[in-house]
Amino acid sequence: MNRESSGYTIIYASVMVIVVALGLAFTxxxxxxxxxxNENTDKMQQILRSLNLDVSAAEAQTKYTELIKNAxxxxxxxxxxxxxEGITPNDPAFSTELGDPQAAGLPxxxxxxxxxxxxxxxxxxxxxxGPIWGYLAIESDGSxxxxxxxxxxGETPGLGAEIDTAPFRNQFREKNxxxxxxxxxxxxxxxxxxxxxxxxxxxxxGGTITSKGVDNMLLTSVGRYKSFLMNLHTANQ
Amino acid sequence: xxLSSKTKAVLLGPLNKNxxxxxxxxxxxxxxxxxxxxxxxIVMAIAVVLVTAFANVIISLLRKTIPNRIRIIVQxxxxxxxxxxxxxxxxxxxxxxxxxxxxxxxxxxxxxxLMGRLEAFALGNGPWPSFLDGIGNGLGYGWxxxxxxxxxxxxxxxxxxxxxxxxxxxxxxxxxxxxLMMLAPMAILLVACIIWVHRSKNKELQEETN
Numbered sequence: 001m002n003r004e005s006s007g008y009t010i011i012y013a014s015v016m017v018i019v020v021a022l023g024l025a026f027t028x029x030x031x032x033x034x035x036x037x038n039e040n041t042d043k044m045q046q047i048l049r050s051l052n053l054d055v056s057a058a059e060a061q062t063k064y065t066e067l068i069k070n071a072x073x074x075x076x077x078x079x080x081x082x083x084x085e086g087i088t089p090n091d092p093a094f095s096t097e098l099g100d101p102q103a104a105g106l107p108x109x110x111x112x113x114x115x116x117x118x119x120x121x122x123x124x125x126x127x128x129x130g131p132i133w134g135y136l137a138i139e140s141d142g143s144x145x146x147x148x149x150x151x152x153x154g155e156t157p158g159l160g161a162e163i164d165t166a167p168f169r170n171q172f173r174e175k176n177x178x179x180x181x182x183x184x185x186x187x188x189x190x191x192x193x194x195x196x197x198x199x200x201x202x203x204x205x206g207g208t209i210t211s212k213g214v215d216n217m218l219l220t221s222v223g224r225y226k227s228f229l230m231n232l233h234t235a236n237q
Numbered sequence: 238x239x240l241s242s243k244t245k246a247v248l249l250g251p252l253n254k255n256x257x258x259x260x261x262x263x264x265x266x267x268x269x270x271x272x273x274x275x276x277x278x279i280v281m282a283i284a285v286v287l288v289t290a291f292a293n294v295i296i297s298l299l300r301k302t303i304p305n306r307i308r309i310i311v312q313x314x315x316x317x318x319x320x321x322x323x324x325x326x327x328x329x330x331x332x333x334x335x336x337x338x339x340x341x342x343x344x345x346x347x348x349x350x351l352m353g354r355l356e357a358f359a360l361g362n363g364p365w366p367s368f369l370d371g372i373g374n375g376l377g378y379g380w381x382x383x384x385x386x387x388x389x390x391x392x393x394x395x396x397x398x399x400x401x402x403x404x405x406x407x408x409x410x411x412x413x414x415x416x417l418m419m420l421a422p423m424a425i426l427l428v429a430c431i432i433w434v435h436r437s438k439n440k441e442l443q444e445e446t447n
Binding site: 004012027028042154 | 304318336
């Protein structure tokens with residue numbers, strides 16, 4: 001058979017593509033369940049880190065179900081959307097992506113640590129090279145931060161990527177999102193500088209744009225929860 | 238099993254005098270990007286060894302059937318399929334490492350070493366020598382990555398495979414991690430140092446100077 005004829009080339013290419021597609025589809029089917037489980041575990045680990053608990057992937061599931069008492073979606077007025085409660089990965093709070101325009105609301109997780117309730121809210125924003133995200137655990141007064149967790153897709157190692165380290169996230173403890181009953185969020189400033197109007201933490205030296213991204217995320221992403229936090233703030237102070 | 242001297246050269250050449258990274262200067266991009274820690278370097282090395290070896294074997298088996306006009310496309314499809322499988326397996330069994338390697342697993346597709354070996358070797362040789370050639374070139378790339386990853390993690394984070402190895406006492410005495418080691422430019426300097434040592438040991442590789 002002539003290897004250089006057009007007919008042979010076309011048939012060769014078609015058969016090859018079909019064989020490869022079947023092979024890849026099969027691989028994906030076989031591994032998909034494990035991959036989703038990994039992603040869910042990773043998300044649980046992040047949520048737990050916002051509660052200042054660094055647990056291994058093996059313990060994440062148990063610890064998560066032990067501490068997280070409730071999860072639900074809220075609407076723009078900060079009121080719980082009926083029928084959205086549940087903490088498992090299949091429930092709306094866990095599976096809703098923040099920023100999805102079709103979502104029925106914003107996810108909130110309720111955790112109980114040492115007898116007091118903490119509210120955990122997700123955040124997302126943009127760093128220098130790609131997306132950044134995080135979780136903020138807030139005390140029941142809706143203002144004081146209990147713990148924070150940050151993640152990034154591909155910030156510069158050693159510079160912007162430092163936002164996912166413990167020294168950076170631990171600075172957020174006990175900072176307040178409200179000042180004089182007004183939502184100010186927490187600012188990220190250049191190390192050594194101050195901000196008299198808002199509570200602040202030090203940014204990353206050499207990671208200016210990533211630090212600004214975190215600052216921005218704390219304003220806009222957390223800002224979407226303003227009514228919810230305000231309701232907590234007026235009810236519990 | 239004894240290997241003939243020719244097969245030995247195919248397997249071991251790329252580790253030393255025909256090294257893809259330090260002699261042919263291929264695959265530098267990923268060598269710089271993933272070596273800030275030792276663990277991703279090792280995983281990347283293993284991934285590349287597997288992909289080069291199996292892509293070489295597959296292309297070698299198909300070499301008598303591939304239409305010449307679309308051979309590059311066929312090579313790309315084979316490599317892309319293998320890389321996708323590696324990436325799926327990593328996502329399922331080594332999720333954390335996969336996160337650190339991020340886009341670079343996918344970018345193995347564009348790794349110049351791979352296409353080079355397929356074009357230059359697998360299309361003209363049988364499956365067994367092609368397999369050895371793939372393993373050899375993968376390892377030749379891999380050992381450079383591991384050496385660079387070793388020094389970058391040791392000097393940049395004071396750790397190896399995530400375990401602190403530089404004692405706290407040294408930090409108390411004023412020692413500091415070298416943050417520059419975490420950045421890509423230091424990786425290229427380290428690769429340059431390896432090339433320097435390698436060439437001074439192999440005089441025949443040195444370019445003529447006028």
